Amino acid sequence: MSRRPSRPVRLFASVLATGALLTTAACAGGDSDTVAAEATASPAAEAARAIGKTPTPSPGTLTESGAKAALLTEADLEDDWQRVEDADKWRDTLLVGKVDVADFLTAKADAADCQKLLDGLYGDDLLGKPSGASALAGFEQGDSRLLEQVAAYDQATLDDAMKWLKSLPVECDQFTATDSSGGKRTVQVTETSVPEEGDARQGLHVTVQGTAADAPATLTLDVAAVRVGDDAITITAGGLDGGEADSVTQGVKLGTQRLKDVLAGKTPTSNPGQFD
DSSP states (O other), rough: OOOOOOHHHHHHHHHHHHHHHHHHHHHHHHHHHHHHHHHHTTTTHHHHTTTTOOOOTTOOOHHHHHHHHHSSOOOGTTOEEEEEEEEGGGGGGGOOOOGGGOOOOOOOHHHHHHHHHHHHHOOOOOOOOSOEEEEEEEEEEETTTEEEEEEEOOHHHHHHHHHHHHHHHHHHHHEEOOOTTEEEEEEEEEEOOOOOSSSEEEEEEEEEEEEEEEEEEEEEEEEEEEETEEEEEEEEEEEETTTTTHHHHHHHHHHHHHHHHHHTTTTOOOGGOHHH
16 A cells, blocks of 8 residues: 655645646746746645744734833933833822712712722723733833833723723813722813824823822823724823823824834834934
């Protein structure tokens, strides 16, 4: 009994046969370009080209390395922002509190949205949990902080999150939150403009008046989220000294472009020469 040739042998024979067909067609005076195109598209040729090749993500897919490359750098930001390594551990206790339901006309629904805002700012997941790659970068300047997240999301989840952000200046314009010791915090939310970048965008200005280190304190945060396809960047900046609207605006412009470059298969570059 004769042994059936192994798959690599059969594949090599198919490739040889394809070459023979091309030679025959050329000798017969046929349209060699058409024959070559048909042969190139044949299953055997496709299999031959696939040997030894490792699939790579196609442009438009955000990978972990791509998310990191899309993050802002010190050169992208104005002033004296310095990159720090522990931004994933940042937490501001002024954002911890239970929303007072009595503040709302439609109590349960609106209170839940406002609680979600506080929890999202505290936990660095304002747009919800990413469904794919994600990366964080944090910067400090004096007592102010700037945090950026680049991440991939489920499309429906991201669309809902952007709509929710847009509703907050109306539903959560002012409310009270109570901390674990019974201390009251007054939270105000207003809408801010965001550069016309990406497919959708939303900006917020959030202030939290309360007590820090037994003294009156006001936490001010400027927030921006920009959607690019199924991916998004989120930038939050500010502190006890006030908001950082200008830095957020600059971050949105350059951060969105960096993300677009990554999704197009390009390497983002910083732009230190654009500032006066």
